Amino acid sequence: MITISIQQLLIYILLVVAIVAIAVLIVVFTKLLPTLKSLAKTMENVEALSTTAREDLDSVQGIITNVSRSVTDVTGVIANNKSNLKAATNLVNAAAGLAKLTRSKTKK
Numbered sequence: 001m002i003t004i005s006i007q008q009l010l011i012y013i014l015l016v017v018a019i020v021a022i023a024v025l026i027v028v029f030t031k032l033l034p035t036l037k038s039l040a041k042t043m044e045n046v047e048a049l050s051t052t053a054r055e056d057l058d059s060v061q062g063i064i065t066n067v068s069r070s071v072t073d074v075t076g077v078i079a080n081n082k083s084n085l086k087a088a089t090n091l092v093n094a095a096a097g098l099a100k101l102t103r104s105k106t107k108k
Helices: 006-080 082-107
Strands: none
Touching (some): 006 082
């Protein structure tokens, strides 16, 4: 007669469960491998895109900085030449008034 104790039976059951679990894990990892390879390629593409986007953003930032400096310079020029602009405006108004006066005298 073959005598098997409960402890031996539990050990055999655990061994069978472990072997089945290892087989299932091997199958799962084998099926995941193509997905992981595809994910690695996608991540490389994303890295290239993010590098390009970062370079483009740096270029845009440079353009914005240049435009900001130009606007600041133009604002400074306008602020410094306010009196010149007022004088030119007054000169134009005086010339227009003189022209109007000349026209009104020639009409009479």
